[in-house]
Amino acid sequence: xxxxxxxxxxxxxxxxxxxxxxxxxxxxxxxxxxxxxxxxxxxxxxxxxxxxxxxxxxxxxxxxxxxxxxxxxxxxxxxxxxxxxxxxxxxxxxxxxxxxxxxxxxxxxxxxxxxxxxxxxxxxxxx
Amino acid sequence: xxxxxxxxxxxxxxxxxxxxxxxxxxxxxxxxxxxxxxxxxxxxxxxxxxxxxxxxxxxxxxxxxxxxxxxxxxxxxxxxxxxxxxxxxxxxxxxxxxxxxxxxxxxxxxxxxxxxxxxxxxxxxxxxxxxxxxxxxxxxxxxxxxxxxxxxxxxxxxxxxxxxxxxxxxxxxxxxxxxxxxxxxxxxxxxxxxxxxxxxxxxxxxxxxxxxxxxxxxxxxxxxxxxxxxxxxxxxxxxxxxxxxxxxxxxxxxxxxxxxxxxxxxxxxxxxxxxxxxxxxxxxxxxxxxxxxxxxxxxxxxxxxxxxxxxxxxxxxxxxxxxxxxxx
Numbered sequence: 145x146x147x148x149x150x151x152x153x154x155x156x157x158x159x160x161x162x163x164x165x166x167x168x169x170x171x172x173x174x175x176x177x178x179x180x181x182x183x184x185x186x187x188x189x190x191x192x193x194x195x196x197x198x199x200x201x202x203x204x205x206x207x208x209x210x211x212x213x214x215x216x217x218x219x220x221x222x223x224x225x226x227x228x229x230x231x232x233x234x235x236x237x238x239x240x241x242x243x244x245x246x247x248x249x250x251x252x253x254x255x256x257x258x259x260x261x262x263x264x265x266x267x268x269x270x271x
Numbered sequence: 272x273x274x275x276x277x278x279x280x281x282x283x284x285x286x287x288x289x290x291x292x293x294x295x296x297x298x299x300x301x302x303x304x305x306x307x308x309x310x311x312x313x314x315x316x317x318x319x320x321x322x323x324x325x326x327x328x329x330x331x332x333x334x335x336x337x338x339x340x341x342x343x344x345x346x347x348x349x350x351x352x353x354x355x356x357x358x359x360x361x362x363x364x365x366x367x368x369x370x371x372x373x374x375x376x377x378x379x380x381x382x383x384x385x386x387x388x389x390x391x392x393x394x395x396x397x398x399x400x401x402x403x404x405x406x407x408x409x410x411x412x413x414x415x416x417x418x419x420x421x422x423x424x425x426x427x428x429x430x431x432x433x434x435x436x437x438x439x440x441x442x443x444x445x446x447x448x449x450x451x452x453x454x455x456x457x458x459x460x461x462x463x464x465x466x467x468x469x470x471x472x473x474x475x476x477x478x479x480x481x482x483x484x485x486x487x488x489x490x491x492x493x494x495x496x497x498x499x500x501x502x503x504x505x506x507x508x509x510x511x512x513x514x515x516x517x518x519x520x521x522x523x524x525x526x527x528x529x530x531x532x533x534x535x536x537x538x539x540x541x542x543x544x545x546x547x548x549x550x551x552x553x554x555x556x557x558x559x560x561x562x563x564x565x566x567x568x569x570x571x572x573x574x575x576x577x578x579x580x581x582x583x584x585x586x587x588x589x590x591x592x593x594x595x596x597x598x599x
Contacts, residue, residue, distance in 0.1 A: 255359055266370035269377060
C-alpha cells in the first residue's frame with residue numbers, strides 16, 4: 145500500500161507524540177539526579193541499592209523509548225517508499241516527517257538515558 | 272598566511288609547553304590521583320588527535336584526492352556511520368573510561384586527617400592526628416606525608432571556594448554549611464602550589480597556598496614541631512616587635528600559641544616564619560614583605576579583611592616584622 149493511501153489519524157498529526165521520547169529522557173534525568181541526591185542526603189541505604197534502583201528506572205525508560213521508537217518508525221513508514229525527504233504540504237508528508245523526526249529523537253533519547261545512568265554504575269558510593 | 276608566519280606561530284605555540292611542568296601543573300603529577308588524571312588527559316588528547324587527523328584526512332580526500340560526487344547510497348551510509356554510529360561508540364568509550372577512574376579518586380583516606388576551611392581570602396588548615404582532642408592549627412600551607420592516603424575535609428566560612436592542588440589531585444568545592452571531602456596520596460617529595468578555583472570575591476586570584484610533601488619520618492618530626500608553641504623572640508628588636516604586636520591588639524584576630532594572642536578570625540601565626548608563603552601566596556615570608564603587608568594589606572590584596580597599620584611608625588612595623596619572621 146502506498147503512503148498516500150494510508151489513513152491519517154489524529155495521532156499522526158500530533159507534535160506531542162513526536163517529543164514524547166525526549167520527555168521520557170527528561171523525566172528519567174530528573175529522577176536519577178533527584179533520587180540520588182535525596183537517597184545520599186537522607187542516608188537511606190547502601191549505594192548498591194541506589195544503583196540498582198536507577199538501573200530499574202533506566203530499563204523502564206528504555207522500554208518506553210523503544211516502544212515510542214517503534215511507533216514512530218511505523219509512522220515514518222520508511223520501508224514502504226524509502227522516503228526521507230518530506231517537503232510537500234500534504235498529509236502523507238506531514239505524517240512521515242513527524243514520524244521521521246520522532247524516530248530520530250527516540251534514538252537520541254535512548255543513548256542519552258544510557259549515558260545518564262553510567263555514572264551510577266561506576267561511582268559505587270555516595271561520597 | 273605565509274609559510275614563514277605559520278612556522279613562527281608553530282614555534283610560538285611551543286611556549287605553551289612551559290606550563291606542562293612546575294609546582295602547579297596537573298601534567299607534572301606527584302600524587303596517585305594526579306597521575307590518573309594526567310593519564311586521562313593524554314588518553315583524551317590522543318583520541319582527539321586521531322579524530323582530528325581522520326576528519327582532515329577525509330576532507331583532504333574529498334577535496335583533493337577524489338573530488339567526484341559519491342553515490343547517494345554511499346553518502347547515506349557515510350553520514351549514518353560517521354554521524355551516528357561513530358560518535359555513539361566513541362563517546363560511550365570515552366565516558367566509560369572517564370567514569371571508571373572515579374571510584375579511586377573518591378577513595379577514603381586511611382592516613383592523616385586534615386580539615387581545610389576556605390576563608391576570605393586564605394585557607395585555615397587544621398591537622399587532626401590520631402586521637403587528638405584539638406587540632407594543630409596552621410594556615411595557607413598543607414603538609415602531607417608521602418605514601419599514605421590523607422583524608423581531607425573541606426569547609427567554607429562565608430562564600431564558596433574551591434580547593435585545587437593540581438600536582439596532587441583533582442579539585443573539590445568548599446561550600447558554606449556543607450562538609451565536602453577528598454583524599455590525596457602524594458607519591459613524590461616536593462613543594463607545590465594550590466589555588467582557590469572558584470570565584471570568591473575581590474582577592475580570589477590572590478588566594479593560593481603552598482603544599483609540602485615529606486617522607487613519613489620527616490612528616491612526623493614536622494608535625495611534632497608544628498604542635499609546639501611559638502618560639503620566644505631572641506633579639507631585642509623581635510622582643511619589642513612582640514610587645515607592639517600585643518599592644519596593637521593583633522591577638523584579637525591572630526593566634527600565636529604560647530602567647531596571650533588567641534584570636535581565630537585571621538590566620539594562626541604560631542609558626543609563620545617557617546611557612547613558604549605569606550598572605551595566602553601573595554607574598555613571601557621575608558621582612559620587606561611582612562612590612563609591606565602590615566602597613567597596608569589592601570594595597571596587596573584588594574578588600575583584605577585585615578586593617579592597615581600605616582599609622583604606626585616604620586620602626587614599630589619593622590620590629591613586628593622581625594618578631595613574626597622569627598616565629599619558626
